[in-house]
Amino acid sequence: MNLGVMKNWPLFLLLFFNLSAHSFAGDSITVKTSISDGQSLISAGGSFELGFFTPDTSRHRYLGIWYKSIPVHTVVWVANRENPISDSISNLTMQNNGGLILQNATGSILWSTVSLNLTSPVAQLLDSGNFIIKDVSNSSETIAWQSFDYPTDTLLPGMKLGWNLKTNLDRYLTTWKSNEDPSVGDYSFKLDLQGSPEFYIWNGLTKIYRNGPWTGYDFSGEPEMEYNNAFSFEFISNDDEVYYTYKILNSSVISRFVLNQSMIQRYVWINSQVSWFIYWSMPRDGCDFYAQCGAYGVCNSNQSPVCSCLKGFVPKSPQNWNMRDGLDGCVRRTPLHCQNRDRFLKMSGMKVPDTSQATVDKSVSLDECRQNCLSNCSCMAFANANIGEGGSGCITWGGDLIDIREFEEGGQDLYIRLAASELDSGNGNSENKKTLIIIVAIIAGVMLLLGFSGCCILKKELESYSSCRTGHMRSFGKLQLSFNSISTDRNSDNEVHLPLFDLRTILFATNNFSNTNKLGEGGFGAVYKGKLGEGQFIAVKRLSKNSLQGLEEFTNEVMLIIKLQHINLVRLLGCCIQGEERMLIYEYMHNRSLDTIIFDKSKARLLNWQKRFNIVAGIARGLLYLHQDSRLRIIHRDLKASNILLDDEMNPKISDFGVARTFGDGTDEHTKRLVGTLGYMSPEYAMDGVFSIKSDVFSFGVLVLEIISGKKNKATCYAEPQLNLLSYAWKLWKEGKCLELLDESISSPDSIPEVVRCVQVGLLCVEERAEDRPDMSLVALMLGAKISLPQPKAPGFCTYRSSGDTEVSSSCTVNDITVTGIEDQ
Structure with missing residues (x-):
């Protein structure tokens, strides 16, 4: 035989196999089928595709899974991360026992699954994005292997992130090295089972971020994580498994959870923009990075400086602390005396300390937890282990308290052990109180005198x-x-x-x-x-x-x-x-306020449809931040076109918080002081003084319809309802002519379905009943994701009752002037 032929024998065998083997054009392969480079599997519903790809500018090839249903190539799993294919000749085959093997042109094995003892094995790509191996001879078709157990940088809905305690399988995310190289990067996102299980972002062996233990509702360090109409979240902990997972409640929403270098991010696919939208991201600010304020230090991003010591503690390195370097942390001011001579300080709204060295007892109550901690001289703090189950369970800390953060909203209660004298000094006896009052009065008098003197000096200057x-x-x-x-x-x-x-x-x-x-x-x-x-x-x-x-x-x-x-x-x-x-x-803001452009026919042409849609989406994101993601949670109460400023790239920025109010549990509030702008006020606010986040949603809906039409919502009542923008938009919607609402300066919008969707969202936001309006998290999702929307109901606009009626609804308002009025008591 020719030596050249003998030398290339593995290549000839592989080419022969490729030509002779049947390439199954479906969602699965068996021992009789295979796929080679240029071929792929497509899940039954067309959601995902498995095949060979080249990342960005790389010259190497990889076997992976990506979304088939979206135009942007987004890889969610890679098989041969550490062993790239250097040529275009490769083949994925199934062994008789059910194992999968990926080979290159020389026959070298670049990736394989474990050996399986299956009779009739089939490898199938599911619509969930999971690539599984099962035995079809078994009636239960139990999954013998699945790609979901070996994630790369992406967590898809239904995947488990955490431990299978029976098999000792640790499922965690790792970053790509770069956009061109999917091999394992420096960062990982793992569940630590020590203490109360927590997830950490690691850079090698260094902790970068900690999300806190599961509270029963959310993770202690992620209070904004909550159930909504799009997602549900679960944390499962039992004798068999400990893991986190999430589900998509609306099948039309496409979302993925990704570890990007030092950040974890949740993306939602925005069909109208043909791009991924960052729905949520961690770390969100400097206080989220691990142990920024050291031991016994508290980080609060709403304070300046962000680091402070717990009550009863002082900076360990005052010089560094004054330079805003809090890594050395704090030390106790008064030594503990143990047992009955120590007491506990309750701190609310906290991300509890790192629990990796803590002790967890799920069987005791909070009172029992307190007594156990008090009787143990080494116990420094305690907290509920699970506030979602009636406050059951107990976490106690025996060492330094590290990585504590304070939130304006959310978090949980933390009880810090202090010497009794530290707490007594906060209350003080009557003599101390009297002395303190005298000192404060003297200082206040001196400060007033200095203030008066300063004013008079300024007067002369x-x-x-x-x-x-x-x-x-x-x-x-x-x-x-x-x-x-x-x-x-x-x-x-x-x-x-x-x-x-x-x-x-x-x-x-x-x-x-x-x-x-x-x-x-x-x-x-x-x-x-x-x-x-x-x-x-x-x-x-x-x-x-x-x-x-x-x-x-x-x-x-x-x-x-x-x-x-x-x-x-x-x-x-x-x-x-x-x-x-x-x-x-x-x-x-170089382009001043929105009203100076959209209501000016000579300038309206500066805003094509795409820019207007971007403005609508930007306002929605800003309002969502105020209602849900900010530490304060705010109702703006005066959202209108003149309070939307535009920068040099026409990006919107919400302004004027003079009449804004913070809120806690999201319930309605009443006021006798009517503030805001007539024409943007919701009916329940204008008539009854009831305001909530849904008041802002109504104003947003008015604003959306104004941006689309280029017309003001004149709140005056007319005999012809269409003279009111809301009633006019409603009339066009019912007649199926909503495109007639579009500003005449926009001759041909980029996306007619997008215009229709925006009109529909605007009308949903201005519905008469506050409870019928969507919240801003759903509004943002409806604007971006291609999901089915409910049909809007009649908006809350005023109408002329009859020709013989002189009265009109009290929700009738005029012009667009901000008003502040006091109603009669």
Whole structure:
């Protein structure tokens, strides 16, 4: 035989096998079929495809699974991560015992499953994205092997992330090395079974992020994780398995959970934008990174600095602490005395410390947990193990408390052991109280005197602003002192660190509030464009003496917006409080407010359909952040076109939080103080003073219809209902003519179904009954994902009753002026 032929014998065998073997064009292969490069399996419903692919600019080939149903090639599993195929000749075959083998042109095995003892094995790609091996001779068709047990960087719905305790199988995620190289990268996301099971992001052997133990409802460090209409989440812990999984409740939603380097992210496929949308991401800020404030330190991203010591503790390295390096943590100020001479401090809204060295007892109550911890001198803290089951179970910590975080909403109760004297000193005896009151009174008197003196000095320096009445100084004294302080007291919620601008700086920046720099005016006063000495442009919101918004609204806006950070919220740079002047300094938005464009026929053409849709989606994301994802949870109460600012790329940013309110459990609230903008108010708010997050949803719906149509929602009642934008949109929808609502400046929208969907979402948001309107998490999903939407009901607009009626519904409002009114008691 020719030596050249002998040398290439494995290649000839493989080529012969490829030519002779039947390539099954379906969702499965058997011992009699195979797939080679260029061929693939497609799941029965067409959701996923298994085959060979080349990542980005790589020259190597891999066997993997990706979405078949979407146009963007998205790989969710890779078989031969560590052994790429260097040529285009490869073959996946099944052995007689059921094992799978991937071979290259030389016959080398690049990947294989374990050997299985099956009689009639079949490998099948399911619509879940799971690639399984089963024995069809067995009536139960038990799965003998599955790709879901060996994830790469992606967790699909129905996959289990965690441990099978019977087989000692650890299912965890690992990153790709790069976009071109799917081999195992530096980061992993694993479940640690020590203590109360928790997931960690690891960089090698270094902890990067911890999500906290499962509370029964969510993970302690992820309080915004909650059941909704799209997802359900489960954490299962029993003698056989400990794992996390999630399900998609709406079959039309496509979602995946991915480990991207040092972040875990949940993506939702947005059909209209032909792209993946980041629905949720962790870590979300600096406080999420592991042990940022060291042992016994607490991290709160809404404070500045973010690190503070637990009560009864002081910084271990004061110099580093003052430089905002909290990694050394804190040490106890007063030694413990053990047993009955120690007590516990309750701290609410916490991400509990790392439990890897903690002890868990699921059989005891919280009171028993307290007694057990108190009787154990080495016990430093305790907490509920599962608040989702009536508060049962107990976690106790015997070592340092590490990686603690405080939330504005969510979290759980944590009980910290302290020497009794630390807690007694917080209450104090009567003599100490009297002494404390005297000291505080003296300090307050001195501060008032200094404030008055400072005002009079400022009066002399600024002749053009000569009025410096003590009443105004008393009004601003507390606010100004709060701004100038950097609090280390983690309970001082009213203290904010915000840059103060000198009045002379603002006068210079705005050319003494020149009319040429005036951007607009509202009930609060005027807004001016300014330019600082270093060239940065700013927007100065100057409250007028006759402003409908007073000190309360000014303070409210500052206290809220300084704690909010989102790409679709305007950024507050600082404030100026001198004499009678009250000013807020914002980042400058080059395209000003939305109303100056969409309601101006000459400018409306600047916003094609895609830009308008992006604005709608951006506002939805910003409002979702306010309602659900921010630490405060806020109802804006004055969402309108003039309060949507546009940057130089037409990205929207929600502004003006003067009348916004925080809320807790999401229940309705009543007010006799009617605030907001007529024409955007929901019926229940305009008529009865009842407001909730659904009030904002109504305003958002009005805004969506305005953006689509380029017309204002005039809230005046007319004999012809179509003169009201909501009634006009409703009329067109019922007649199947909703495209007639589209602004005439848009001659040909990029996506007609997208326009129809937006009109439908807008009408769903303005339904008359608050309980019928969707919340913003569902709105964001409806805008992005291609899911079936319910039919809208009649919107909450006012109609003319009859020609003989002179009365109209009290929800009739006029124009678009922000109002603040006091109803009769």
